Structures are given as C-alpha cells and as structure tokens.
Amino acid sequence: MIEFDGVSKWYGAVRVLRNISAKVEKGETIVLCGPSGSGKSTLARTVNRLEPIQEGTIKIDGTDIHAKSMNVNALRTGIGFVFQQFNLFPHLSVVDNVMLPLQRIRQQSRKEALPTALLMLERVGLADKANALPADISGGQSQRVAIARSLILKPQVLILDEPTSALDPEMVGEVLKLLRELSSEGITMMCVTHEMGFAREVSDRIWFLRNGELTFEAKPDLFFSSNTHPDVRGFLSSIH
Amino acid sequence: MLEILREYGLMLLVGEYPHGKLGGLALTLIISIASLVITFPCAVMIALARTGQSRPFKAVASGFVHCVRAVPLLMLIFWAYFALPIVIGFPIDATYTLILAIVIYQAAYLGEIIAAGIEGLSKGQMEAAKALGLGYIPTTFRVILPQALFNVIPGIVNQLTTIIKESSLGSIIAVSELSYVMLQVNSNEVTKPLQIFGILAATYFILCFALSQATSWLERGIASKRTGRVVVEAVA
Numbered sequence: 001m002i003e004f005d006g007v008s009k010w011y012g013a014v015r016v017l018r019n020i021s022a023k024v025e026k027g028e029t030i031v032l033c034g035p036s037g038s039g040k041s042t043l044a045r046t047v048n049r050l051e052p053i054q055e056g057t058i059k060i061d062g063t064d065i066h067a068k069s070m071n072v073n074a075l076r077t078g079i080g081f082v083f084q085q086f087n088l089f090p091h092l093s094v095v096d097n098v099m100l101p102l103q104r105i106r107q108q109s110r111k112e113a114l115p116t117a118l119l120m121l122e123r124v125g126l127a128d129k130a131n132a133l134p135a136d137i138s139g140g141q142s143q144r145v146a147i148a149r150s151l152i153l154k155p156q157v158l159i160l161d162e163p164t165s166a167l168d169p170e171m172v173g174e175v176l177k178l179l180r181e182l183s184s185e186g187i188t189m190m191c192v193t194h195e196m197g198f199a200r201e202v203s204d205r206i207w208f209l210r211n212g213e214l215t216f217e218a219k220p221d222l223f224f225s226s227n228t229h230p231d232v233r234g235f236l237s238s239i240h
Numbered sequence: 241m242l243e244i245l246r247e248y249g250l251m252l253l254v255g256e257y258p259h260g261k262l263g264g265l266a267l268t269l270i271i272s273i274a275s276l277v278i279t280f281p282c283a284v285m286i287a288l289a290r291t292g293q294s295r296p297f298k299a300v301a302s303g304f305v306h307c308v309r310a311v312p313l314l315m316l317i318f319w320a321y322f323a324l325p326i327v328i329g330f331p332i333d334a335t336y337t338l339i340l341a342i343v344i345y346q347a348a349y350l351g352e353i354i355a356a357g358i359e360g361l362s363k364g365q366m367e368a369a370k371a372l373g374l375g376y377i378p379t380t381f382r383v384i385l386p387q388a389l390f391n392v393i394p395g396i397v398n399q400l401t402t403i404i405k406e407s408s409l410g411s412i413i414a415v416s417e418l419s420y421v422m423l424q425v426n427s428n429e430v431t432k433p434l435q436i437f438g439i440l441a442a443t444y445f446i447l448c449f450a451l452s453q454a455t456s457w458l459e460r461g462i463a464s465k466r467t468g469r470v471v472v473e474a475v476a
C-alpha cells in the first residue's frame with residue numbers, strides 16, 4: 001500500500017534520510033523506532049508531504065505522491081496525521097476542531113457535520129467534552145481529540161509521530177488503548193513511538209532507524225528476541 | 241481656563257456644528273476610527289503577503305512597508321493634498337485626503353503588527369491545518385487569522401491612539417479637527433496660548449491615556465487566555 005523506494009532527504013548538506021526502501025501493506029501497523037535524531041519524524045512526515053524528499057519515490061496504492069502533478073491537499077485528506085503536541089486549534093471547541101475538515105473540505109454545513117463529529121467523539125470516548133475548549137481538557141483527552149480530528153474524513157492511512165511522548169505517564173494508557181483498537185479495526189498505521197510494550201503487542205512489524213538509515217526491520221517476535229540486530233539490542237537496553 | 245471652556249467648549253467638541261461643518265473632537269474621533277477601519281483590511285492583506293509563500297506578493301508588500309516607514313506622515317499628507325489632485329485631475333476634500341494619508345501610512349505599521357501576530361503562532365497550527373488537507377482560504381480564515389488577530393488586539397487598540405495623535409496633522413491642510421479648532425480659538429484670543437494649548441494637550445492626553453489603559457487591560461486579559469504564543473510589537 002505504501003512503498004518507499006530509495007528515499008533520501010537532505011537538510012542543506014546534512015543527509016537525514018538515507019536510501020530508505022520498505023513497504024507497508026494494507027491494514028498493517030508499523031512501529032518506527034530508533035534513537036533521537038535518527039529521522040523517524042522526518043520519514044513519517046514525508047508520507048503526507050509535510051517534508052519534501054530529494055531522491056527516490058513514495059507510492060501509495062501505486063501513485064507517486066511526491067510527483068508534481070499530485071494534488072497535495074487531496075493526498076492529505078486521505079492520510080490522518082497526529083502530532084506529538086496535539087496541535088488542536090485552541091480557539092475552536094473540541095467538536096469544532098473535529099468538524100472543521102467536514103465543513104471546509106467536504107463543504108458540509110454545521111448541521112450536516114455535527115452528527116458525524118459527535119459520533120467520532122463518542123468513538124474516542126469524549127462525547128461529553130464536545131463543547132469544551134482544548135485548554136480545558138487534559139493532555140490525554142487532547143490527543144484523543146486530535147486522533148478523532150485526523151480520522152474524521154475516513155483516511156486509509158493514519159500516521160502518528162510520538163503520540164504519547166508529551167503526555168503525563170498516567171495518560172499514556174488511554175491513548176495507546178485507542179490506537180490498539182484502531183489498529184485491530186484494520187486501518188493502515190505508521191506510529192513513531194518509544195512505547196516498546198505497544199510495539200510488541202500491537203505492531204505487525206517494527207522499523208528501526210539509525211542515522212537516517214532503515215537498519216533493521218522485523219516482526220516483533222524477532223525484533224525483541226536475542227537474535228535481533230546488535231544496534232537494536234543496544235537501543236533497547238538504552239531506553240530501559 | 242474655565243472661561244475658555246465655557247466660551248469655546250462646544251466648538252472644541254463639535255466645531256461649527258450644527259451651523260457649519262462638524263469639527264473638533266468629534267471629527268478627530270471620526271477621522272481616527274474611519275482610518276483604523278479602512279486600514280484594517282489593508283493591513284491584514286499586507287500581513288498575509290508578508291508572511292505568505294508567494295515571492296512576488298512578499299516583495300511588493302515589504303517594498304511598500306519599507307517605503308512608507310522611511311517617510312514622515314506629513315510628507316504623505318502633502319502628496320495627497322497637493323500632488324494627487326493634479327494626477328487624478330480633480331480636487332478631494334481635505335478630510336478624505338487626511339484619511340487617505342493615514343490609511344496608507346498606518347497600513348504599513350498595522351500590517352507589521354498583524355504579521356508579528358501571525359508569526360508568533362506556533363508552527364504546529366499551520367502544520368495541523370496542512371495535515372488535514374485544508375487549503376489556503378480555510379487555513380487563513382479559520383485557523384491562522386482568528387488566533388493572530390485575537391492576540392494582537394492590544395496592538396490594534398494601541399495603534400488607534402497613534403492615529404488620534406497623527407490626525408492632528410490635519411490642521412496643516414485645514415481639516416477642522418481638534419487641533420485646527422484650537423488654533424482658530426488661539427487666533428481669536430491672542431493672549432491666552434497657555435490656557436488654549438493646555439486644554440488641547442489635556443484633551444489628547446485624556447483620550448489617549450484612557451485608550452492606553454484599555455490596551456494594557458486587554459493585554460492582561462488576553463495573556464491569560466492566549467491562543468498560542470505571540471509577540472505583540474507596539475510599533476509607533
């Protein structure tokens with residue numbers, strides 16, 4: 001479904017992605033991990049063109065998404081993206097945040113969009129917060145609203161960049177629980193995370209990046225076994 | 241002083257009105273508020289061009305801002321008053337001339353304030369809008385501007401005080417605003433410049449001090465529910 005082929009990216013003279021080739025199958029959940037600065041965010045952001053690439057191709061269902069002819073906004077409506085810092089719109093209520101894409105991309109009226117948005121909020125367990133402002137809900141709730149907003153246009157792909165890293169420890173669980181449910185419902189997911197428990201139990205495959213290179217790619221069984229890549233072993237022991 | 245107020249108080253407030261043209265403090269306020277209202281959309285466009293992606297728009301907007309900031313307002317007023325009628329072939333009322341000059345001048349300054357408001361928003365706001373697939377119009381008008389403008393409300397109110405002070409330059413082209421009226425009073429009452437210009441100064445002071453108090457009150461209110469970070473730059 002998503003196909004990286006020889007993808008490289010530079011910031012000026014610094015090469016931050018090195019010749020990355022890999023595939024994500026439809027419905028798969030991929031966890032991206034690796035040391036800080038290894039290029040996880042950058043790679044995740046190339047998939048919805050928040051970052052351009054200088055070499056290689058990224059195809060979704062066979063379409064080269066970095067091609068000039070690609071309509072970038074149409075591409076992005078088909079890909080949910082969740083940020084570490086939530087990035088909710090602070091001047092809009094929770095339900096208005098979730099509804100905005102329906103109103104401004106699907107051109108629905110408020111009245112048409114409202115039931116869909118409320119249903120989506122119910123899905124993430126926050127129907128009762130519909131009229132709250134983002135400043136008045138917790139971090140975990142904010143991230144669940146951000147996930148609801150990213151899913152409102154029913155994207156085929158969901159990308160998350162460290163969705164739980166900005167959360168207080170007691171709120172990590174509620175977000176991971178939601179992601180686990182979404183994963184089992186069959187959405188194609190790429191998640192950058194340091195939550196190795198989540199990676200072990202939920203992901204289909206784990207990608208390990210180091211210095212912009214996809215050094216190792218394995219199913220969780222192998223990834224966490226003693227036969228894993230030596231770099232992974234070093235990385236795993238460094239985060240525990 | 242009281243004597244002067246008794247005799248000329250009404251004139252100070254409304255000029256010759258109702259026997260002649262409206263003037264005095266009322267005209268000063270009308271000119272100032274009209275200037276701000278007309279400046280506002282121009283300033284928003286300049287700010288959007290300054291902070292946007294399009295190079296030609298950026299170049300035109302920053303060229304305009306730099307030119308305007310390099311000349312005194314008085315010169316713009318001279319141009320609008322003496323040169324513009326020759327260019328367009330018919331005369332314009334001095335009041336409109338003054339408003340036009342203030343609008344051109346203030347568009348540059350208010351534009352910079354609003355641009356600072358836009359740039360002060362966290363990068364994540366723009367990225368989140370992009371990631372949702374929102375186009376330029378909804379991103380600008382639903383996400384960026386509501387937050388940026390809210391954050392620079394104090395700067396906008398502050399600019400109104402600047403405009404009120406600047407409108408006194410209208411006295412040079414015989415716009416019968418507050419300063420002009422008091423100049424006339426002074427030529428009637430040649431022996432009391434201290435009192436007359438004392439009253440003039442006090443009137444401006446009360447007006448502008450009240451507005452600047454309102455500005456800092458707004459600043460505190462907004463700081464407490466600020467939507468994203470911002471640098472409010474008071475350019476005067």
Ligand SMILES: Nc1ncnc2c1ncn2[C@@H]1O[C@H](COP(=O)(O)OP(=O)(O)O)[C@@H](O)[C@H]1O
Pocket residue numbers: 011016034035036037038039040041042043
């Ligand atoms: N906007 C940028 N300009 C220059 N270098 C950047 C920029 N963003 C990230 N980098 C660099 O790219 C590399 C990869 O960053 P990133 O993808 O954020 O890593 P990770 O998410 O794995 O921590 C890092 O070395 C980082 O310093």
Ligand SMILES: [Mg+2]
Pocket residue numbers: 040041042162
């Ligand atoms: Mg990162």
